[in-house]
Amino acid sequence: MTDPNLVYAYAVLRRTPEAAVAVADLRGVAGDPVHLLEPTDPASPLAFAVGPVPAADYDEAPLKAHLDDLDWLESTVRSHHAVVGALVACGTAVLPLRLATVYPDEDHARQALDTRRAYFLSLLDRLTGHVELGVKIYAAPDITPPEPDTGSGQATPTGLGVGVGRAYLAIRRRRERRNEEAWRTVAQAAVHVTRTAGTLAVDRVAHTPQRGSLAGPAPGTNVGNDAYLVPADRVDAFRTGVLAAAEGIPGLRVEVTGPWAPYSFALQPEPVPGPSSSLL
């Protein structure tokens, strides 16, 4: 009888007692326990957080089919995220892997861990002591809808033909100028928020602004959707500073999300030149 299970890897992390405790209670995307997979070399400080998944769901063909199923995808993505989040919550640096990093067996997974030791360590070193925070900027400027300003004192219907046309154009131009101004105010404030966030963070990665109902009830148009790498002990300062930068601006809403596992910063191998010393 062949083993019906594949090995799903969630994250790379250091083998610490905290990490061992953190995985002890965890269940993976298929509901099975998660455990730490140790490398071949006992001197290596790394481990994979892995768990078994049924080949019937995670082999190439079934997985491909599943990815077409949005309900399956959502549940799997949330489970993956929950495992990674629980590891982060134990206080250890975590390198989150992308969805569905699946090995045929533990030997193959271990091999991947062994051969990429230096790469993983350099990434972990960079991320240790940091978390990812999201900053979503929404613009909802007070825009006058393109309806005629009926009842406005400016619209004097004295003339016919050319006069009416001119009055209409004047109203339209004023409306456009007002709307331009409203957008500009919000845009400048958005830049200010982004700049402020930048000074409070070590690094920044821009995500595509979110659209559609998936993003939930949005307080306006999402014009900025960035991830920031922030020292773990500066999360409150970051949140407070960013929200303060957005305060009192009509038509501007800012949402700070996280802390997240540093998904958005797990792809850059080059180490960052030390955190800025000029913060605040």
Place this chain on the structure above:
Amino acid sequence: MTHPAAGGLTGPPRLPSPYDHGPGAQSANLADILERVLDKGVVIAGDIRINLLDIELLTIKLRLLVASVDKAKEMGIDWWEHDPSLSSRAARPERSLADENERLRAEIAALKAADRRPEP
């Protein structure tokens, strides 16, 4: 929470985070999670079982797969439409709201560029 749920944390939360609130993990914004778990995170190439996923095209593939589901549209998973590298539709102005967004983003970009220039 009496039984270990899939992907759940059964122990007590240790640090504040969006994950370890139990039910809170379920209420986290799906778009926020998807763009991280699907689009970011370490990609290990070469030796994983799922050849489909061990390439850089993972994200695009996943997005296109999701795009093929009608419900994805309903739920608003359509960010690739606005990404020129993923869709030719991104270049086509469709809605005035999209135009407004583009305009604003361009303006922000311009302001940022101006901001980066050293003050005289």
